[in-house]
Amino acid sequence: MAYWLFKSEPNAWSWEDQVARGAAGEEWDGIRNYQARNFMREMKIGDRGFFYHSNVGLEIVGIVEVCQTVHPDSTTDDARWDCVDVRAVCPLPVPVTLKQVKANPKLADMSLVTSMRLSVQPVKPDEWAEVCKMAGLDPRTI
DNA sequence: GCCAACGTTGGC
């Protein structure tokens, strides 16, 4: 299983909005960046991802899972843009802030730090485990 | 609200 991180401005689409969709999940649409799209093309059902609030909050607030593999983005007719569907799995008991991520040497290579503007990004297994630990979650239980 | 970083577009 692979791990990812999805960024969203809570003004546009928040963790609460995501939770409200329940098990059906929702398209992760609106991505207009090739790198981010290519990562979505690699995603498989059951892959896990962090849900990050950008602009407002600046923290990882929850965990989602991919529930539909890549398909055309319904918000555009442009055939270049695809998306996956994700659904909420659980909130983080303690949100992990960008500040904490930056302050943790183990997370120095995380894309969240190194590729600030990339809105869909891969997370390495050890980074996943470290963030879960900081959030008060046992990664084996999720 | 500002501005740095960086991706995209389009003229040549």
Added chain:
DNA sequence: GCCAACGTTGGC
């Protein structure tokens, strides 16, 4: 295929 102009993202 280069590169300047431009637009967008996102932290501060």
